[in-house]
Amino acid sequence: MNAQMLQVRVARKIPLALDIALFELVSTDGRALPPFSAGSHVDVLLPSGVTRQYSLCNDPEESHRYQIAVLKDPRGRGGSRAMHELVREGDVITISAPRNHFPLTPGAEETLLIAGGIGITPLLCMAERLYVLKQPFTLHYCSRSVERTAFRERIQQAGYAAHVQLHLDDGPQQQKLGLPALLRTPRRGVHIYTCGPKGFMDAVLSNARSSGWPQDQLHYEFFSAAPQKLATDGSFEVKLASSGRTIRVAADASVTSALAAAGILVPTSCEQGVCGTCLTRVLEGEPDHRDMYLTPQEQAANDQFLPCCSRSRSACLVLDL
Secondary structure, eight states: OOSOEEEEEEEEEEEEETTEEEEEEEESSSOOOOOOOTTOEEEEEOTTSOEEEEEBOSOTTOOSOEEEEEEOOTTSOSHHHHHHHHOOTTOEEEEEOOBOSSOOOTTOSEEEEEEEGGGHHHHHHHHHHHHHTTOOEEEEEEESOGGGOTTHHHHHTSTTGGGEEEEETTSOGGGSOOHHHHTSSOOTTEEEEEEEOHHHHHHHHHHHHHTTOOGGGEEEEESOOOOOOOTTOOOEEEEETTTOOEEEEOTTSOHHHHHHHTTOOOOOSSSSSSSOTTOEEEEESOEEOOOSSSOHHHHHHTSEEOTTTOEESSSEEEEOO
16 A cells, blocks of 8 residues: 555545445545545555555545545445445545556547446546646446436536537447447547446457557556466465565465565555556566556566466566565
């Protein structure tokens, strides 16, 4: 987790849509909160002891509050349920200072925002920022139904409402998003941003890549990832460059858990390979990348990996630890 931790008070907790709640967080001492930019998120330390990442969805010009929206996911690992069931108005909770692994590209000729479900949170912030900067953009917002569409009234009342197209799964066929047609022709200077469930994002990115969109024009942020356990997973070793110490990672263990058992703590947060907290330099060896954080080019370089989820293709990885 980020070294700079903040105590904040839940000033408001209000329903946005079915199973989605908005949490408004303010400082406990009345001081301004650290600044953030569109696409930023904070780590939230939950009463249950786990840490989860949530995108900030209010105006980055605001310094008196942070707003996050949380979908209650019954199939999740308990973080969203803790937010909905244990966190109440008036509670004081611990969060990190904002971090941004999903920034807007300066000087883009046009921006195409493609949101799926709760993935609207960072893209809404981007849309509002682009509107203020008078930069051209279109936001495609896909939702299961009107009842599950967060921020619907906020978007309808905004000055940029004409830039937004809402696509409902239970709506008429003609209003549904056609990704092949939307992404058929790559356009220079147009940057695509997508966020949402993994299957949705995989569809957006695969359509864009198959149509020839350059990787540096594709930007994405995953909320979660399913663990990748393979029957062929075996044990391997990691070597600490600072001391030469070698630690074996069992077939059923992660690198971070093996290191922790040996008394070496690597900071972690999501433990799913989506947040980048545990990113570690690799000095020798070939990682088996299983994260959703690094780009394909960054993975191909094999000079860093996420030890919370990734493994090794070589017998030993030498880590910059």
